[in-house]
Amino acid sequence: MKLTEIFKKKKSVPRANPVTETDVKSPSASATGQQQTTAQTFLNKNGDQKPTPVVSRAGLDEEDLDILAKQGSTKPEIVDPNKAVADGMTVLDVVAPKTFEIDFDYIKINGVYFRTLFVSGYPRFVSPGWLEQIINFDSSLDISFYVYPVEVKGVLEDLRHKIAEMEAEIATDLERGRIVNATTQAKLDDAQLLQEELVKGSEHFYEFAFYITIPAQDLEDLNDITKQVQATLGSLLVSAQAATLDMENGFYSTLPFAADRLSITRNMDTTSLSTTFPLTSAELSSDSGVLYGINPLNESFVIFDRFSMENSNMAIFATSGAGKSYFVKLESLRSLMLGTEVIIIDPEAEYKDLCAAVGGQYITFSYSSLSKINPFDLSQIYEEGENQLGLKVLSLHALFKVIMGALNPMQEALLDHALVETYRAKGITQDPATQKKEPPLMEDLYKILVGMETEPALDLAARIEKFVKGSFIGIFDQQTNVEINNPFTVFSVREVQDALRPIAMFIILEFIWTKVKRDLKKRLLVVDEAWHMMRYPDSAQFMWSIVKRARKYYLGLTTITQDVEDFLTQDIGKAIVTNSAIRLLLKQSPAAIDRVAEVFYLSQGEKQLLLGANIGEGIFFAGNHHVPIYIVSSPEEHKLISTKPADVIRKQQEEALAKKEKEKIDAAPVLQTNKTVASPDFAKNASVVAISTPVNIGIATTAPPDIFDKKVDLTQKSPADVQKTIANKQ
Ligand SMILES: Nc1ncnc2c1ncn2[C@@H]1O[C@H](COP(=O)(O)OP(=O)(O)OP(=O)(O)O)[C@@H](O)[C@H]1O
Ligand SMILES: [Mg+2]
Numbered sequence: 001m002k003l004t005e006i007f008k009k010k011k012s013v014p015r016a017n018p019v020t021e022t023d024v025k026s027p028s029a030s031a032t033g034q035q036q037t038t039a040q041t042f043l044n045k046n047g048d049q050k051p052t053p054v055v056s057r058a059g060l061d062e063e064d065l066d067i068l069a070k071q072g073s074t075k076p077e078i079v080d081p082n083k084a085v086a087d088g089m090t091v092l093d094v095v096a097p098k099t100f101e102i103d104f105d106y107i108k109i110n111g112v113y114f115r116t117l118f119v120s121g122y123p124r125f126v127s128p129g130w131l132e133q134i135i136n137f138d139s140s141l142d143i144s145f146y147v148y149p150v151e152v153k154g155v156l157e158d159l160r161h162k163i164a165e166m167e168a169e170i171a172t173d174l175e176r177g178r179i180v181n182a183t184t185q186a187k188l189d190d191a192q193l194l195q196e197e198l199v200k201g202s203e204h205f206y207e208f209a210f211y212i213t214i215p216a217q218d219l220e221d222l223n224d225i226t227k228q229v230q231a232t233l234g235s236l237l238v239s240a241q242a243a244t245l246d247m248e249n250g251f252y253s254t255l256p257f258a259a260d261r262l263s264i265t266r267n268m269d270t271t272s273l274s275t276t277f278p279l280t281s282a283e284l285s286s287d288s289g290v291l292y293g294i295n296p297l298n299e300s301f302v303i304f305d306r307f308s309m310e311n312s313n314m315a316i317f318a319t320s321g322a323g324k325s326y327f328v329k330l331e332s333l334r335s336l337m338l339g340t341e342v343i344i345i346d347p348e349a350e351y352k353d354l355c356a357a358v359g360g361q362y363i364t365f366s367y368s369s370l371s372k373i374n375p376f377d378l379s380q381i382y383e384e385g386e387n388q389l390g391l392k393v394l395s396l397h398a399l400f401k402v403i404m405g406a407l408n409p410m411q412e413a414l415l416d417h418a419l420v421e422t423y424r425a426k427g428i429t430q431d432p433a434t435q436k437k438e439p440p441l442m443e444d445l446y447k448i449l450v451g452m453e454t455e456p457a458l459d460l461a462a463r464i465e466k467f468v469k470g471s472f473i474g475i476f477d478q479q480t481n482v483e484i485n486n487p488f489t490v491f492s493v494r495e496v497q498d499a500l501r502p503i504a505m506f507i508i509l510e511f512i513w514t515k516v517k518r519d520l521k522k523r524l525l526v527v528d529e530a531w532h533m534m535r536y537p538d539s540a541q542f543m544w545s546i547v548k549r550a551r552k553y554y555l556g557l558t559t560i561t562q563d564v565e566d567f568l569t570q571d572i573g574k575a576i577v578t579n580s581a582i583r584l585l586l587k588q589s590p591a592a593i594d595r596v597a598e599v600f601y602l603s604q605g606e607k608q609l610l611l612g613a614n615i616g617e618g619i620f621f622a623g624n625h626h627v628p629i630y631i632v633s634s635p636e637e638h639k640l641i642s643t644k645p646a647d648v649i650r651k652q653q654e655e656a657l658a659k660k661e662k663e664k665i666d667a668a669p670v671l672q673t674n675k676t677v678a679s680p681d682f683a684k685n686a687s688v689v690a691i692s693t694p695v696n697i698g699i700a701t702t703a704p705p706d707i708f709d710k711k712v713d714l715t716q717k718s719p720a721d722v723q724k725t726i727a728n729k730q
Pocket of ligand 1: 562633642
């Protein structure tokens with residue numbers, strides 16, 4: 001965008017908010033050297049330089065004043081402002097600083113140095129948010145903008161003269177055979193454009209003043225920060241100068257009094273002015289929610305409550321190892337602490353340690369494991385106007401299409417008929433009363449199909465035979481025996497064969513979905529490696545149906561995908577992204593970046609950021625906002641969730657060491673003799689004592705110091721000693 005560079009600074013233009021106050025003190029007064037003024041003088045606008053004897057009004061006599069003068073201060077320490085006011089001191093005197101020292105190029109108030117800069121030159125072109133670097137500057141700054149609307153009539157008059165002048169200059173150059181001054185030509189173009197826009201009313205005209213006051217603890221700091229600010233502005237082609245010899249007015253202009261005492265302005269049209277709006281820096285920090293990471297632009301926290309969005313779904317895309325699962329584990333852990341239940345489908349068995357650490361339930365599905373889910377289970381939810389059995393048959397239809405592969409219309413009809421028959425054989429019909437009966441199993445469907453004795457039915461039966469007789473037997477062909485009753489539940493499908501994984505995930509998701517619908521709670525459901533579900537149109541469709549309806553059931557569904565291309569080329573994949581209010585992009589591969597950029601409307605800069613991102617770095621989208629992010633964890637969190645081989649080995653070594661130490665403690669001689677004496681009840685009481693008085697219990701001389709931080713089993717101590725400890729406690 002363009003900053004109109006037409007006029008030199010003019011003071012004669014009528015303003016909406018003219019500054020009429022005169023200076024407190026002329027700069028030349030301070031030019032003679034350092035001066036001390038009282039606080040009273042600072043606030044006194046009538047130019048009276050004489051220190052007002054404020055202190056005497058606070059009840060101090062001459063002697064007190066002498067002492068204060070020796071201390072270099074003319075204002076007493078005000079301990080109790082109420083008392084000072086009651087003693088006759090004015091409120092202004094109470095709140096005013098103790099000392100106020102004015103020098104050529106800084107002022108010093110109560111020992112803090114301040115320097116004011118004013119902006120004197122602006123670039124011709126700027127982009128919106130160009131002040132971001134200064135707003136997010138790494139040191140505190142007081143920044144003031146003054147915007148004065150200017151009457152267009154006067155501006156147009158000036159513009160007319162200016163244009164005429166410039167046209168005359170160009171005409172003269174041409175007449176004399178000289179090359180036209182390019183700057184004049186550019187200015188003329190700008191002026192004509194502005195004239196046109198002002199006449200049409202599409203732009204207005206303003207004067208703009210921009211001041212920065214820099215505070216610092218000492219002069220050296222002040223000079224350093226001043227240089228940095230000037231350099232930062234310089235990189236934006238903005239020139240800023242210190243308000244030398246006018247520091248007091250400069251300082252005053254950046255106080256929140258809306259009093260521009262420097263009055264150094266620059267003309268701007270509406271478009272140019274709009275680019276100075278300072279709050280474009282992306283920040284996603286809300287009062288509630290969990291910490292997702294840190295915004296590297298301004299080091300602000302990205303704290304967000306995903307349940308505050310129009311839907312709570314999240315989609316995560318990145319290359320392998322970029323930190324997707326790590327991010328989700330952190331979010332799960334932190335959400336759990338805030339009372340959100342978490343359910344995870346874990347195809348890599350990488351959530352196991354985390355699950356154990358939070359006391360969660362870890363359910364493994366494999367041929368040999370005891371956990372079973374029967375896909376024929378009925379939800380037992382009766383919603384007005386809904387036919388539970390009908391809905392179940394529909395969802396089974398989708399599942400069996402994934403299991404059986406492509407079906408022609410005749411086979412589909414046959415399957416539909418067989419499913420209804422299977423339920424009927426168990427006495428289950430559309431009557432809700434019958435739906436409490438034990439549901440059928442995969443084997444029942446198989447038998448029904450075989451019993452039909454037609455070739456297409458036998459063909460279908462053959463396709464599910466492996467689940468009831470063959471290699472896939474044992475997982476989904478028995479009655480359900482798992483329940484989600486832990487706030488942190490993980491379903492692991494790592495043991496399941498790759499080909500079976502989408503089927504397993506489908507069945508587990510259906511099971512979870514039923515539970516989610518049955519009792520309403522704030523929940524997160526994480527589907528790691530969600531691209532497995534996108535491999536078949538029917539399982540993808542099922543994912544999509546959950547994404548669409550999750551909001552109603554207080555569920556936030558997180559889908560994690562490394563296969564971006566696969567996911568985003570499908571319409572359903574794109575729909576899932578569109579229906580996820582929160583999205584996270586971490587490192588992307590060059591092959592996938594264009595597809596990602598297209599779906600997420602990324603700029604060139606954002607594409608570069610994602611291509612060059614390190615582990616845990618990316619862009620976090622929440623609704624219409626997005627910020628760059630890097631994901632941070634505490635060392636304790638990292639230990640729990642990292643799957644890096646080096647971290648895993650270190651953890652194993654630490655565990656082995658801890659185990660060895662425990663064995664050493666167990667083997668300590670004093671512990672052996674009494675171990676058998678303690679009764680279980682006694683042990684219970686004793687361990688309670690152990691927690692409340694850990695330091696008093698020196699159980700083994702060989703124990704390392706940190707044993708006292710742990711719960712000590714007192715059954716290993718002499719019962720007599722322990723009883724004594726309990727008696728002492730009581
Ligand atoms: N923000 C982070 N800070 C520190 N280490 C991280 C961070 N993110 C990831 N890591 C490290 O990188 C490892 C791999 O990350 P993660 O398991 O999240 O990858 P992923 O994107 O899920 O990969 P895949 O698609 O293969 O599952 C983690 O185990 C951890 O050690
Ligand atoms: Mg992962």
